[in-house]
Amino acid sequence: MILSADPAVLCTVVALLAYLGALLPAAPERRWPVQLLFTAWVLHAIVLLAGAGAWAGEGQGLRLGFAPVLSLTIWLVLAVHGVESRFLPLASARRALALAGALAVLLAWVFPGEVRAIAHSRWAPLHWVLGLTSYGLFGAAVLHAILLDTADNRLRHRAPGGGPAGMGNGMPLLKLERLTFRFVEAGFVVLTLALWLGLQSEAEWRWDRKSVLSVLGWATFAALIIGRVWRGWRGRQATRWLYAGSLLLLLAYVGTRFVYEVVLQRPPA
Template identity: 60%
Template structure:
């Protein structure tokens, strides 16, 4: 049974309308068309309400948060949509809007199909630790999205001798700086999440989540150190970003996917 059904029809209606709004937002990337941007905003607001009702448990008698790979991806993508909503006020990115709209619709449906399970928080600090961890997912996800545009622009420059501008007219150096601002912010938030988990955990375990999280943290630390000390740029830097993000996904989302979907059992 899906998680949305446990709260009655309201979450399911919100999910369907959010998916519809995201679909409208993904319908066009023409900058002259005005309705996709407000559609993405509407989808994001409905998505946020859905997260509060279903994952956060607002109005649910059972205490705790709904945890699982579906809810975590849903929240992470919503954070990327929120970042885009702020960024687009300064830089119009219609192609990014389409990608995020498709991703938003997909994760809303994914959280409905694989809702995870409600778990009580073992510590008063656990909610903050969880939110920081998911926030780092969102920031690194935004960095990856910009890094793919950066790589595409560099390929176009090599093949066509194009000017030093990104696929959307943004100067490459500006796009690169923006990409690694997200990396820096994500690294700070991830560091806080790991430190908080280490300090507040009643029993610290070196399990798969901890190992992959620490490996991801190490890759991001090496990336930022390489940029600072050796001037890493371009595809060398973005490869490190992709590897670190993949490790971070394996730490929580990947392990829960294996347990919940492949093995069909819960995981602590």
């Protein structure tokens, strides 16, 4: 009954089921898991658009909260994977992405957040769009880093089925590494622009936990890029910095909002 009353809820449930279906093991030549993942991604987009419908209403705003932002981030990572998979084989990421998508949709359903106005200045909407885009780019970088570390670990321990030497998830390890840090570099540029625009808006920018953690995350990625260029950081030494910077960014918004919404159960200060 509740499903027929709210199309957004129906899309949420079907998207969740499609993600769970894409989690099922299947032979590499089977196309139905990829088709299910794509179907879930499209329905996930509809759910996100329904949540962002406040843009068209009175008192323009956006549905914000730890779960909606996390959901959008996972959706962006899936979008990057969908484009990338047309050119590069990353079939081993399918089940991890399906699980992440299912959890993101479920969390956003249970914790829908709240509609808040963000247009405190002319730069505020662009600041938010760039910030969320950087989340998606760093999320894609983390996905590739996990695949890179997994392939590197198989090579080190000569695990059965590890594939030809120097190969990871169907592509040369060096190519996978370069791709990983292209996402880092793109995310760093977008994050820099987002922080710069935030600083231009005195009404939007405050030196609170979110801002401090965001700047620390930015500094971590800057150190990673400098370390790769000047010191030749590679492999796990580089991916550890990537994980640390991504964790700081995740704590900056998603973590602080989670504490307020779930632990303290009150609006952010």
